[in-house]
Amino acid sequence: MISWRKHYKKSLIAIGLLLSTSASIHAQGDPKKGQDLFKANCTACHALDKQMIGPALGGIVDKVKKEQGLGPDWLHKWIKDNKALRASGDKYANQIYEEFNKVEMLQFPNLSEEDIDNILAYTTDPPKEEPKADAAATATDASANVQQSKDSQLNSQAILAAFVVIAGLLLWLLVKIRQLVKLQQTPELTDLNSTRVNSFSELYKKYSFVGKGVIAILAVLALYGVWNSLMWIGVYKGYKPEQPIHFSHKIHAGENKIDCQLCHSGAKYGKVSEIPSVNVCMNCHRSISEYNGKYMEPGKDKAFYDGEIQKIYAAAGWDPAKQQYTGKTSPIEWTRIHNMPDFVYFNHSQHVVAGEKAIISSFNKKNPNNQIDVVCKACHGKVDTMNVVQMANDFTMGWCIECHRTTEVDMTNGYNQEYFKNLHDKLKKQYGEGAKITVDAIGGLECGKCHY
Template structure:
């Protein structure tokens, strides 16, 4: 029995240890996905060679880790320096230029990436939801849980050990010598004296760990501030802000239905066929014109556009944008209801509540000032409470054709009952709080 308990505790410990740990390879995986996965896979050739075990492979060919670092930092400079290997691989890949990562990655980042390519973790079942909802705060909570469980575990193990010792003495029929007898006596005195305290301690630790679990559960699905890196450094600030491009030029789905959609690369090409270099005045601290230009070239690599010949090659690699906003499957949210039918009243209600930061575009009521963000960040909780709050305070626009036709009778009735100015209809009055409206 004791052994079983001990084994269980051990398993719990190791589980928690693994859970709480974040190694280099893990960070490397993130960096790899954000920076390299557009052109490299681990085990097959894409635009560039397969990278699994690349350090081992290259060192067998006489190129050490330092060479790999130099290559990744700035392959262009390495090639220009006359390095034979660098020029050979460049020719082998039809002179396709790899990105320059100087200023974007540190040496430590590269070490992390290489740790990942040397020892990639075994592929898991994809856990999309978790990957999306994992936020930084999780780690502090898991430390809570870990420390509390660990302390309880240590106390339990110690007690088990002591009890076990006693039982063994008893079963072997060994008569306690004086020293042992006094020890046991003092132990039981000690126990009696501090019983209250130890109960208190265990209760406190249990409460702490329960709090940790609770806080962690509450955090699931609340991703305010979630701001992943994207495979192409696409800046909303530069497009929607500096160049004042209309949100719906790219997110054209918003007015027709449920999803806003991420634009396809052919939408990008409408402009970037001609805009192949960045010449704008705005440059984010830490970035450069060359950097922006290299990001524009990524569009060409992905869609298969040969700039020299000004023609499509037919070779396409889809861009894997990281999804940021993602409601659970059981929620029905429809953009057009908000962007078309609700547009006027949502803007009016928002501006009444935020007189200092009025908005002109309805999207900003929910997504925040996207046109100032270089990297999209979730601006709100996107929880049920958040939806309901707005439905309780925002009026329904009785002047739009749809509502006028459907709710005219209700409006007339309310007008009669409450008088003209008290007849304001907020979204909750037309069913905006009904479970079935938002849940399948």
């Protein structure tokens, strides 16, 4: 009997220790701090509620404990250096590696033990998101909108009544004027009216020289109008067509600070900047399946942006649930905005690399209130502020020539200093020490430079 009581007490103690250990698994760490760490380090490959590149991490502590009998210490080792853990022969570590197509997880030796505890606490008990808007405030806004609608309706009715009154007054005035005209139709006045010009043809015969002059002026103006219209054929400044997938440069380049050349790599190394392929989009959107940004365009919401991301998946043939490609692709038919004529030669790399400093400096001097920091903006405008990209400049021959005449060559470049040394000396002798070398001085206005 005594022996049974001892065992019973020991069992209670063991259960108490187990419960306290289990509780400590959930109690360790700060979920709020863990949320920030999770977003900074984990969201590229993981989510709490669904599989992405890696498994869903919601409740991962309990899952590892129940399925494998492993505690948080194993997760610490896995997060710190999963490669070393696999190399040690750990069965579960190698099982995960095989299960997820041998995609090696990043190592995080920079995370402290406390940081990892915070992340695990977040996966176990994520803090609830605060409501976006207070119900009372929403109700107030709704009542304000109703009142505003009523006021607008009353204003419309008042304006309509005023128009009816004015129309009545005008009709009354017309009747009175007609009566006065009839009273003044005396015989003398009738004889006078018979001598007046009553048609345009009579007026033209009487003043034919004036009519011919007016016609000549109108003909000149018409010819100028036709010539001016012909000169602007192919100039589409402000053109911003709708695209098959809504891509906001303001969100990508503006809010998220993505470098232009990450997507348009050809602008730096080739003649053409290229429209990015869907594979470039998938470099990021393979792990970004929904929009969680704070910025929203007018009239658009999270559901709209999530739907556009799904269009990318459909084009790439990507199954986000299985995290694999299906092989069923659908090319995206983008509408081209900037398109130089076939007889014009333009090399992006020449301007982006060789002319970068010179173009930025020249643009900022001419536009002190509209400074730029990236060479692309000199021609394409501030794309990082555009929800829908539009043609920001004329892109005419005159526009290009004006730029070549005013943009100074970057003489701080060692190559340019050596290559244009003789030309620089010649200009100094001809125009004095302060002479500037602009692009037109080095052949920037030669026809063969831009035309085949």
